[in-house]
Amino acid sequence: MKLINDIIIEDLKESLGLNFLPKEDSHKILTDVLSLISKRAGMRIVEDLNEQELDEFEKIPKDDFEEMEKFLMSKNPKTKNIFDEEVDKVKKEMLSFKKEK
8 A cells, every 4th residue: 555655745846846856855844844744644633533533643653654544544534635735835835936046
């Protein structure tokens, strides 16, 4: 199963032209951008969880992205859409910043 983050990485590499950067540079940028997107989307998704669901989510190991994603998708079917919206926002922000320079 392809995780949302994997799909986001492919999209960002292509749309932001990161394929042409050295691997270390593109990895650093992608890590930072994914962290921002995950925080923004996570805040929106977690708002809809009740206390018990939030406790369940916090018990998932922080490095088990597949389990986190499965849990969030089961609790909020709009999880992927929320991530897509945040990806679009961040891409627009980054491209707009790039044009300003």
